[in-house]
Amino acid sequence: MNDAVKRHEYDVVVIGAGGAGLRAAIEASAMGVRTALICKSLLGKAHTVMAEGGIAAALGNVWKEDNWKVHFRDTMRGGKLLNHWRMAQIHAQEAPDRVLELEEWGALFDRTKDGLILQRDFGGHRYARLAHVGDRTGLEMIRTLQDHAVHRGIDVFMETTMFRLLTEDGRVSGAIGYDRQKGELALFHAKAVVLATGGVGKAWKVTSNSWEYTGDGFAMALEAGAELIDMEMTQFHPTGMVWPTSVRGLLVTEGVRGDGGTLKNANGERFMFKYIPEFFKAETADNEAEADRWYEDKTNRRTPDLLPRDEVARAINAEVKAGRGSPHGGVFLDIASRRSAEYIKRRLPSMYHQFMQLAGVDITKEAMEIGPTLHYIMGGVRVDPDSTQSTVPGLFAAGEVAAGMHGANRLGGNSLSDLLVFGRRAGLYAAEYAKRLARMPLLDEQQVSRRSQEILAPLERRGGENPYALHAELTDTMQDLVGIIRTADELRQALTRIDSLRTRAARCAVASGRVYNPSWHLALDLRTMLLCSEAVTRSALLREESRGGHTRDDYPKPDPDWGKKNVVTRLRDGQVELRTASLPEAPSELRALLGEEKPSAKVAVPAGAE
């Protein structure tokens, strides 16, 4: 077997070419360092392209009252105060500049009457804050970054998957993986590596994520000695399609509710009024009239349809369990009866087409059927809030793969801005790090040869397990046992199953041939998905409270002590090891912005729904 390795040398290697990776590569190359951008898919196809509703930034174009302090407050409260305060602060302060910068690079956002960038309402944001282009904001963002990047002298390696990081004395020296098109091994010798690899949604059955979301960055970071935090914090987006089965999980933008859509159960009841938690009571409308007035007049309290995603997802879950769901096991999302057909088609064109073409549903005439879908991982690589450097020197992380910014729950719209703000910082600090380094780190040829053998191993086995079947078993396990509502018993069962799947995955055999062989790719991705699934499940078992994207049926309340702790995951001798660490406390002037006390009330579940 040909195990020749194609070798490249760069100062900064960025892995992942969604919003964070592209922005990081642009910044690194602007710093004058040799920069490579590596992506699993073709350029411009990363998951950022799927983002619909908008980019959160306190531009103040629609509501003059908005500013970074309000955005900071909303982000922290939405994250149930488990966020790293400094990341939330940097994000709120820098997001407007990053959005305006996209405009300098050619992006065309929808406009206000005065010709400025229009902003729309979204869950958990006090003011209309999301810069957007209809419901295809992610496409505008990724294409703008892509078109800007191609003129920056960045070398792009498409359809190339990175498998492991390489290290010299505990600091990064590069990464090794394979070129999907040619089937060749590819080694990137580098001074610094930026992970921008997104999350691990593909470990769940119902997810809005594409095949790329296999936790490569989490696994590579862990295996290189970095720490992850709060992997139990997984976001179930409340509104995914539920029917037909083949599109189950596909995202339905929060913009539907931002633009006036409302959730209803099988009885036609706007049920969210029953699920307003104590923590958000003061700012949430408790009657339909006030909720409807809020869209036009922000002196009213916000509609509970736009509570943060964790609250809405749990409420939908409870309605379905109580027997008040829609025919295909979701609830109804109705904008047809509330806005004109012309308005819906203008504001939500891709939702209109998505439902028309894939479900045969005209959303200007009838309600959509929707239900929760695994969408985002709040947990991830523990990073320095200013530089995005992980606990491994030379390893940086930005976007979904990094943690801290969103705490226990991410607000809609805060991801695109996160990608830009921390993508830029990752590129900047990685380039500075590379410049400071006196020499290229040394490559450990034993590491190279060991990793090369691991990559090629599935191709050399015969008669083993089918990787597709193993993947299906893993997604069933995570869906059934590590879902929206968790218990210790089920989490332990999940660990047993993950353990057995790992043994079987090590015997996985694939079809022959190295050129574009998806069975080989999946066999390798199973390894990362299994490691991430174990990290999520063990972290979920350790955190004995309910907070944000982590709900324990056996510990239904937030616990103030747990609210001060991160769950830290690392590998020791190849084994997942957990501990807790104190959450850094915000300085008093920022704490003062947060207003109400930490959450103490039980997660709201109405009578009869339990």
Next chain:
Amino acid sequence: MPTVKVNVFRGDASGGELKRYDVPTDPGMVVLDVVHRIQATQEPDLAVRWNCKAGKCGSCSAEINGLPKLMCMTRMDTFEEGEEITVTPVKTFPVIRDLVTDVSYNYEWAKTIPAFKPKPKEADGTRRMYQDDVERVQEFHKCIECFLCQDVCHVIRDHEEDKAGFAGPRYFVRLAALEMHPLDTNDRTELIRQKYGLGYCNITKCCTDVCPEHIHITDNAIIPLKERVVTSTYDPVGWALRRMRGKPATLAAGEPEPPSA
């Protein structure tokens, strides 16, 4: 739902053939689901490119019964019961394996297009553009780069030799987006005429017909670009203005000049 008969191209750069599969289907399935089912249960190495499965990323382009389409947006219930379905890779680009083709032609053209260059900001430091003005260009920004318009375009579909002098409909859309951008100041008219080969297009509208985003490629991008080229090249006022403004972007020495617009 019944079992369907699907013919899928299996092969690589050196050649290949259609192979027939019987695939059980469920209600609501799309062609991409069927291909994935073949992969998971019969042919683990069947190569197919895909990402979003929602018509937003433009990865899963193929020819379904000879028509360029996105596999993720083609529902199985649009076929007659018992109809045989044939899935082949897009024809204009070289096959890598099975349904996956080498689309680097497109990325190479993208690199050559002169970047967006905005005019100065307003006196108050803002950028003011009005919805009516941006909407025209927003239509072009809907492009998901599925390259189906490139696949169907007869200029390059059957003429490998013309690829070097013809950027194709996708890049006419991109050029139109830049040229009509309310803030852009770069002048690409000469390049559009000389380098990108707009003159080869004889507006048969095949590209518009296959665009999954329903962009009016011919009417809103190509024809206005042709008008600009004509005005700038043959209109004496345009010619004089161009002379006064200085030298616009042009061909490098030795580059061939394609037919006029």
